[in-house]
Amino acid sequence: MADDDLWRMLYEIDNMPYGPGQIAALEQLLRRADVSEDRHLAFAARITGTTAYVYGGEPAKSFVTFSWCLAEYDRDPQPYHQRYTHQLLWFFKYMVTAMLKFPELPLDRTYAVLDDMERRYRESGHTLQAVYKHRYLVAAHLGAEVEAAEWYRRWMTTPRDALSDCAGCDPTTQVEHLAGTGRHDEAVALAEPVLAGRLSCTEQPQAILTALLTPYRETGRADAARNAHREAYRRLRGRLADLWEISDHIEFCTVTGNEARALELVERHLDWLDRAPTPAAAMHFAAAASAALRQVPAELAVHRRAAGDRAAADVPAGVLADELAGTATALAERFDARNGTAHQSGLIARRLAAGPVGEHLPLSASLRRRPVPAQRGGAAVPGGSGSTPAPDGGTASATPAPVTVPAQAGADELLALADECWRTHRRDGLVAVLRAFDERYGDAELPAGTRAWRLELRAGELSEQDGDEVGVAIEANRAALAAWRKVPDPLRAQVVAGRLGTLLCTTEEGAEEGLALARESAEHLAEHGDRRERAAAWDRLAVAHVHRGQWSDALDALDRATAGADVDPWLAGRVALHRTHVLEQLERADEFREAAAHARRLTRELGDGEMLTAACLAHARSADDPAEAVTACDEALAAALAAARLPVRVTRGRALLAADRAAEAVEDLAEAVTLCVEQGLPGDALLRWELANAYRLAGRLGEAAEVAEEAVLGLDRAGAQAEADRCRHLLAGIYQGLGEIDPALALLEQLAENLDGPDNLPHRAQVLEEAGGILYDADRDAVAAQKFAAAAAAYRLAGHPVDELRARRRELLALHWSGDLPAAAAAIERVDEAAGTLAGLPDEPPVVTYERAMAADAVARVLTAEDRVTAALDRVTGLPERLRSIEAFGEAAQVEVFTGELLLRDGRPEEAERLLRPVLGGLPSGSRPAAQAAWLLARALDDQGRPAEAAKIRAEHGIEED
Numbered sequence: 037m038a039d040d041d042l043w044r045m046l047y048e049i050d051n052m053p054y055g056p057g058q059i060a061a062l063e064q065l066l067r068r069a070d071v072s073e074d075r076h077l078a079f080a081a082r083i084t085g086t087t088a089y090v091y092g093g094e095p096a097k098s099f100v101t102f103s104w105c106l107a108e109y110d111r112d113p114q115p116y117h118q119r120y121t122h123q124l125l126w127f128f129k130y131m132v133t134a135m136l137k138f139p140e141l142p143l144d145r146t147y148a149v150l151d152d153m154e155r156r157y158r159e160s161g162h163t164l165q166a167v168y169k170h171r172y173l174v175a176a177h178l179g180a181e182v183e184a185a186e187w188y189r190r191w192m193t194t195p196r197d198a199l200s201d202c203a204g205c206d207p208t209t210q211v212e213h214l215a216g217t218g219r220h221d222e223a224v225a226l227a228e229p230v231l232a233g234r235l236s237c238t239e240q241p242q243a244i245l246t247a248l249l250t251p252y253r254e255t256g257r258a259d260a261a262r263n264a265h266r267e268a269y270r271r272l273r274g275r276l277a278d279l280w281e282i283s284d285h286i287e288f289c290t291v292t293g294n295e296a297r298a299l300e301l302v303e304r305h306l307d308w309l310d311r312a313p314t315p316a317a318a319m320h321f322a323a324a325a326s327a328a329l330r331q332v333p334a335e336l337a338v339h340r341r342a343a344g345d346r347a348a349a350d351v352p353a354g355v356l357a358d359e360l361a362g363t364a365t366a367l368a369e370r371f372d373a374r375n376g377t378a379h380q381s382g383l384i385a386r387r388l389a390a391g392p393v394g395e396h397l398p399l400s401a402s403l404r405r406r407p408v409p410a411q412r413g414g415a416a417v418p419g420g421s422g423s424t425p426a427p428d429g430g431t432a433s434a435t436p437a438p439v440t441v442p443a444q445a446g447a448d449e450l451l452a453l454a455d456e457c458w459r460t461h462r463r464d465g466l467v468a469v470l471r472a473f474d475e476r477y478g479d480a481e482l483p484a485g486t487r488a489w490r491l492e493l494r495a496g497e498l499s500e501q502d503g504d505e506v507g508v509a510i511e512a513n514r515a516a517l518a519a520w521r522k523v524p525d526p527l528r529a530q531v532v533a534g535r536l537g538t539l540l541c542t543t544e545e546g547a548e549e550g551l552a553l554a555r556e557s558a559e560h561l562a563e564h565g566d567r568r569e570r571a572a573a574w575d576r577l578a579v580a581h582v583h584r585g586q587w588s589d590a591l592d593a594l595d596r597a598t599a600g601a602d603v604d605p606w607l608a609g610r611v612a613l614h615r616t617h618v619l620e621q622l623e624r625a626d627e628f629r630e631a632a633a634h635a636r637r638l639t640r641e642l643g644d645g646e647m648l649t650a651a652c653l654a655h656a657r658s659a660d661d662p663a664e665a666v667t668a669c670d671e672a673l674a675a676a677l678a679a680a681r682l683p684v685r686v687t688r689g690r691a692l693l694a695a696d697r698a699a700e701a702v703e704d705l706a707e708a709v710t711l712c713v714e715q716g717l718p719g720d721a722l723l724r725w726e727l728a729n730a731y732r733l734a735g736r737l738g739e740a741a742e743v744a745e746e747a748v749l750g751l752d753r754a755g756a757q758a759e760a761d762r763c764r765h766l767l768a769g770i771y772q773g774l775g776e777i778d779p780a781l782a783l784l785e786q787l788a789e790n791l792d793g794p795d796n797l798p799h800r801a802q803v804l805e806e807a808g809g810i811l812y813d814a815d816r817d818a819v820a821a822q823k824f825a826a827a828a829a830a831y832r833l834a835g836h837p838v839d840e841l842r843a844r845r846r847e848l849l850a851l852h853w854s855g856d857l858p859a860a861a862a863a864i865e866r867v868d869e870a871a872g873t874l875a876g877l878p879d880e881p882p883v884v885t886y887e888r889a890m891a892a893d894a895v896a897r898v899l900t901a902e903d904r905v906t907a908a909l910d911r912v913t914g915l916p917e918r919l920r921s922i923e924a925f926g927e928a929a930q931v932e933v934f935t936g937e938l939l940l941r942d943g944r945p946e947e948a949e950r951l952l953r954p955v956l957g958g959l960p961s962g963s964r965p966a967a968q969a970a971w972l973l974a975r976a977l978d979d980q981g982r983p984a985e986a987a988k989i990r991a992e993h994g995i996e997e998d
Contacts, residue, residue, distance in 0.1 A: 039074050046077065048818070050084050053778035054091040054238075054275065062088050076116045079108055083120050086127055091238060093276030093313040095134040102127050125160060125199055128153035132170045136177045137316035139370040146174060157199065165194040166201065169209065176213070179379025188213060204230055204240030211247040220251040224260075227251075242271040246281050249288045258397050261292075265399055269301075270738055273745065274779045279308050279317040283324035287387060290328045293396035296403060296713065298328035299353075303338055304749050309363075310343035319367035319380075322360040323387035329357035331391065339753045361388055401731065401739035402724050402746055404710040439465030441472045447482055451489045458496050460606055461644050470497065488519035492532055510539050510546070527564060530557045534576040541583035554580040558593070568607065571600035575611050582618065590618045609638045609647050616654040629658040636668070649676040649684060656687050662695035682711040686723065689730065698733035705730050721750025725763045732770055740770045761790050765803070777814050781807055788826075798839075801830035805843050808850065817854035821847050821863075828870070838887055841870040845891045852898050860898045867891050882922040889915045889924075893931050896938070905941045912938065926965075929955055933969045940972060945979035952976065961993075971995050 045065050052058040062085050069078045082101040089098035102124075109117050109124060128149065135146045154167045172187035192210075200206060207230045214223035227248055231241060245268035252261035269285045272278040282305055289298035302325045309325075312318035329338065334354030342348040364384050371380040398404075439462055442449065450473040457465035470493060482490075495516050498509035513536040520529035534557030540550025554577045561573035574597035581590035594615045601608040612635035619628040632654040639647040652672035656665040669688035676684050689704035705727040712720040724747035731740035744767040751760035764783045771780035784807040791800035808823030824847035831840035844867045851860035871891050874884050896911035912935050919928035932955045939948035952973040959966035970993035977986035990996070 039072055039077065042068055042072060042074070042077055046081055046084060049088075051816075054088060054093075054277070055778075056092065058088050059092045059094060059097075075108075075114070079105060079116070079120070083123055086130065090130050090134070091275075091277050093279075093311070095130070095277075095313055096138065098127075098130060098134065102131055121160070122198065125153075125156060125162070128156070129166060129170060129199075129201070133173065134314065136174065137314035139315055139367070139374045141374075143174075143374060150174070162199050163195050163197045165191060165196055166199050168194055169201065169206070172213075173209070176216075177379075178375050179377050179382070202237040202240065203233065204237050204244055208240070208244040208247050211244060211251065215247065215250050215254075220254040223251040224248065224255060224257065242268040242278070243281065246272070246284050249284060253288070253292065253394075253397070261288075261397060262399055265289075266401070266738060266742065270741060270774075273304070274782070276308055276311065277313050279305065279312055280314075280320050282308075283317075283321040283387075286321075286324040286328050287390050289399060290324070290331060290390050291393045292399060293392040294399045295328070295331040295392075297400045299332055299336075299338070300746055300749065302328050303753070304745070306338070307341040307343060309360075315367050315370070319364050319371070319384060320387065322367070323364035323384045324390070326357045326360035326364060327388055327390040329353045329360070364388065400742075402706055402709045402727055402743045403713065404706050405714070439468055441469055447473065447477045447480070447486050448489075450476070451486065451493060454493050455489075458493065459604075461647070466493070466496065470494075484519070484523050485525065488516060488523055488525070488528070491516035491519050492528070495532070495535065506539065506542060510536065510543075513539060527561070527569070530560045530565075530573070531569065533557045534561075534573050538576050538580045538583065541580040547584055551580055551584065562596075567600040568603045571597045571603070571611065572607055575601070575607065575614060578611075578614055578618070582614070587618055587621045591615070591622065594618060605638065605642060606644075609635065609642050609644070609651075612638050613647060613650055613654070616651070616658075620654065620657065625658070628654075629660075632658040645675045645677055646680060648672070649680050653683060653687050656691055659691075662691050665691035666695060666697075679715075682708055682715065682717070685711065686726075689726065693726075693730055693733065698730050701730040702727065702734055702736070718754070721747050721754060721756070722759065724750065725759070725766070728763070728770070729766060732766070732773070737770055737773050741767065741774060741776075744770055757790070761787055768806070772810055777810055780810055784810070794833075797830050797834035798836060801827045801834060801836070801839065801843070804830060805839075805846070808843075808846060812846070812850050812853075815853075817850045818856065821850035821854060821859070824850055828866070832870075837870065837873045838883055841867070841874060841887045841891055844870045845887070845894045848891075848894050848898060852894075852901060857898075857901055861902060864895050864898060867895055885918055885922050886924055886927075889918050889931075890927065893927075893934065896934070900938065900941070905938055909935070909938050909942065929959055929965055929969075933965055933972065936969065936972045936976070940975055940979065945976040948976040949973060949980070967993055967995060 042065065045061075045068075049058060049061050049065060052061065062081065066078070066081050066085065069081050082105050085101040086098045086105070089095055089101065105120070105124060105127075109120075131149050132146060132153065135141045135149065150167065150171060153170070154164060157164055157167055168187055168191040172184055172191050175184035175187055196206075201209075207226055211223045211227050214220070214226065227244055230244060245264040248264050249261060249268075252258075252264055265285060265288055269282070272281050272285070282301065286298050286301045289295075289301060305321070306325065309318055309321055312321065332353050334352060334357075336353040337350035338353050338356050340346075340349055340351050340356070364387070365381070368381040368384040372378050439453070439457055441453070445453070450469055454466050454469040454473065457463075457469060470490075473490065491512065495509060495512040498505065498512050513532060517529055517532045517536055520532055533553045537550040537552070537554030537557060540546030540553065543550075558573040558577040561569045565573065574593045578590045578593035578597060581587070581593060594611060597611045598615070601611040612631065616628060616631040616635050619631050632651065635651040636648070636655045639651040642648070649672045652668045652675065656668040656672070659665040659668065666688060669684055669691055672684045673681065673688065685704045685708035689701045689708060692698070692701035692704060705723060709720055709723045709727055712723055724743050728740045728744035728747055731737070731743060744763055747763045748760055748767060751757075751763055764787055768780045768783040768787070771777075771783065784803050787803045788800055788807070791797075791803065804823050804827035808820045808827060811817070811820035811823060824843050828840045828843035828847060831837075831843055844863070848860060848863045848867050851863055854860075871888050874880075874888060877884060892911045892915055896908040899905075899908040899911065912931055915931045916928040916935075919925075919931065932951060936948045936952040936955070939945070939951065952969050956966060956969040956973055959969060970989050974986040974989045974995065977983070977989065
């Protein structure tokens with residue numbers, strides 16, 4: 037590789053974001069530079085490398101590059117060295133700070149570097165302000181309070197100069213000093229003017245905001261503390277080099293009572309501990325993480341990614357807390373052994389003991405209260421709450437209507453009252469009446485029918501259970517069925533058989549038997565039962581079919597049930613609800629909408645909160661008008677019991693989003709996340725994904741990023757790869773909106789890697805093209821061209837020729853603007869090849885017309901840069917007409933303006949004037965295309981010897997003559 041190429045490579049590396057990618061590219065360059073024997077390049081590369089290692093999370097390597105540069109600088113001074121003198125002197129500060137963070141480096145070596153730093157600063161005519169600051173840092177690290185105070189005084193009283201830390205970093209250390217001595221009001225006062233100014237340092241404003249977390253909290257500035265945490269952590273979260281600062285945010289979450297958020301941060305960064313930038317950062321992170329883990333249930337599983345020989349695993353929080361405490365304590369002991377003090381062990385002991393202090397300070401953008409972290413499950417979308425199956429196979433509500441138990445009621449009277457409570461969804465009444473029955477008649481000799489009836493109602497008590505308890509309810513129904521058969525009472529036996537059948541259909545092993553029982557029950561009661569019993573039997577059979585996913589059969593049974601359900605309003609309400617559910621699954625939209633409205637009317641008349649909630653939610657889901665859906669959700673929210681509010685909040689949030697009311701949707705979806713976490717249900721990660729999108733649509737991008745990051749973490753943990761990748765895509769767009777280009781690109785790179793299968797080619801191509809677009813907008817054109825080329829190749833393999841042409845066109849333009857004209861010229865052939873595959877299509881679609889026209893325009897611009905004006909004119913001929921044929925009027929005008937420029941370059945000013953005058957008349961006054969057209973028209977007039985007319989055009993459009 038030629039030296040010029042290596043220097044170009046160094047320039048590109050210097051403009052890369054800090055991190056593993058930059059370091060890998062740098063180390064490759066260092067090897068090539070040493071082989072090339074270009075001493076200047078080797079020196080410059082190591083200067084760049086020193087900064088790259090410090091901010092990229094590998095400061096230990098900076099010792100080597102700095103020492104090499106310093107020795108080279110002293111051994112054989114060269115003219116080019118003078119260019120780097122300031123940086124070398126500045127790097128002394130990096131060295132002193134970093135050396136304190138490695139306990140294996142003796143203190144006397146740090147002092148020697150400090151002494152050398154002081155000597156060189158004096159010899160170069162600089163003040164010792166920065167030297168005193170770093171002597172203070174050493175003393176503070178040792179816990180030498182008197183010595184630290186003296187160096188702090190000297191630092192504060194020595195004039196600043198060009199080697200002083202920036203206007204944000206010096207105050208950051210001052211804030212840390214004041215906070216460490218309990219002077220929190222002074223710390224805030226000192227920082228306010230700094231934060232009001234412009235902070236553009238790599239470390240700011242996140243460093244000073246992190247330093248202010250404790251002063252803000254201690255002085256009661258809750259909003260400032262919350263905002264400082266969110267803003268600073270958002271900037272820190274992607275930088276391994278800032279692991280120590282991230283530990284400060286974990287501790288802040290712990291002491292403010294935000295256990296769930298602290299846990300999220302620990303899980304997100306836990307694997308960073310395996311590659312911590314320094315032992316000091318590892319020590320502080322381990323201590324803060326251990327304290328955070330002590331605040332959650334010890335058995336809670338915390339996911340830890342694989343590292344080295346250690347496999348990925350879910351580790352109990354208590355076990356992990358102990359492990360991390362051991363790590364932190366052992367590191368503190370190593371530092372103290374090096375330092376000859378106990379100061380670091382004291383610091384770490386205090387961090388390990390951190391817990392909630394004072395009032396809870398809500399921090400999370402996704403949680404509205406302070407839920408205790410529960411064991412997290414998978415990524416299933418959370419549904420409704422548990423419910424009590426009604427006697428006819430429906431869903432009963434726990435309506436708290438009071439039930440009076442008659443003091444003198446007989447056994448059958450009590451059972452009849454219990455049966456009525458069950459039928460009308462009065463769960464508390466059912467339990468109370470049956471308790472009274474058992475107390476009065478539990479040991480009495482009773483008729484066989486009474487005993488069978490009591491067994492039947494016992495099955496009703498148990499039939500609300502799920503999971504392992506379903507088996508208990510099934511056995512209770514079997515006992516009741518056997519009892520009624522023994523009485524004998526075939527009618528009651530068939531009622532119980534139908535209920536048993538619906539329960540069996542909820543299990544895989546009993547489904548066949550259950551469906552047969554439910555069908556036999558329906559057929560028997562259709563022939564021998566009264567009108568209500570017939571309707572209830574068909575409803576039970578419908579529920580059995582629903583459990584098996586047999587939607588058409590369920591609808592047939594419900595149609596039969598509907599015919600007789602009107603004799604009992606409670607049964608009619610249940611049948612109507614079941615019918616809405618089945619019609620929704622069958623995607624029969626019009627019937628679903630009508631059925632949901634009917635169910636809502638029926639359940640409203642009953643006054644049952646749970647049934648009305650279910651009907652309102654169905655109405656909301658069926659509504660075409662989002663405003664109507666919101667209204668239905670409002671009614672559901674008013675009627676819903678506490679356990680049923682989660683699906684209402686989710687549905688209302690989605691309806692508000694559909695109604696373009698994102699700001700309101702945020703509140704519902706945040707409440708839904710909170711309820712989901714409080715109830716320990718799976719699905720909070722998916723809800724956070726929806727909440728992140730709501731924040732994005734509401735323009736609250738910082739909170740959108742925070743919540744989307746939580747969602748990605750949760751979806752990854754649940755193994756929901758596809759959903760996690762879709763959320764990453766959303767997060768990349770949010771980062772782009774925040775101007776955080778490099779994190780956005782990193783996510784898109786990860787997505788492109790994940791979408792590596794042949795079925796994912798179109799999506800992979802889209803992600804690559806988006807990455808190219810971000811780079812192009814950031815004027816990183818050479819790298820953008822590479823992304824566009826990769827996207828085009830993927831589109832081609834996927835069989836998407838129009839997309840391929842667009843990507844090739846964008847690749848061409850990126851190469852053109854990168855200044856690599858030979859590469860751009862070579863890309864013309866690829867553009868032509870892609871355009872050629874779309875030529876000659878019958879009834880050419882507008883999108884093809886557009887892409888072929890814009891590709892020709894792009895090629896013409898590259899040809900123009902090569903001074904091939906005639907060839908460029910050939911390319912644009914006819915393009916405006918083709919673009920207007922598909923109503924792309926703005927693009928047509930741009931091509932015409934460009935054509936006017938080409939005519940001028942070709943020495944044809946008259947033709948340029950004839951073209952540009954009508955174009956200018958059709959462009960919006962004051963627009964950039966109009967200004968460009970006016971400038972070209974004035975040139976055309978000048979070229980024809982008509983300066984007065986040219987001057988008039990310039991004056992009319994406010995254009996300078998040159």
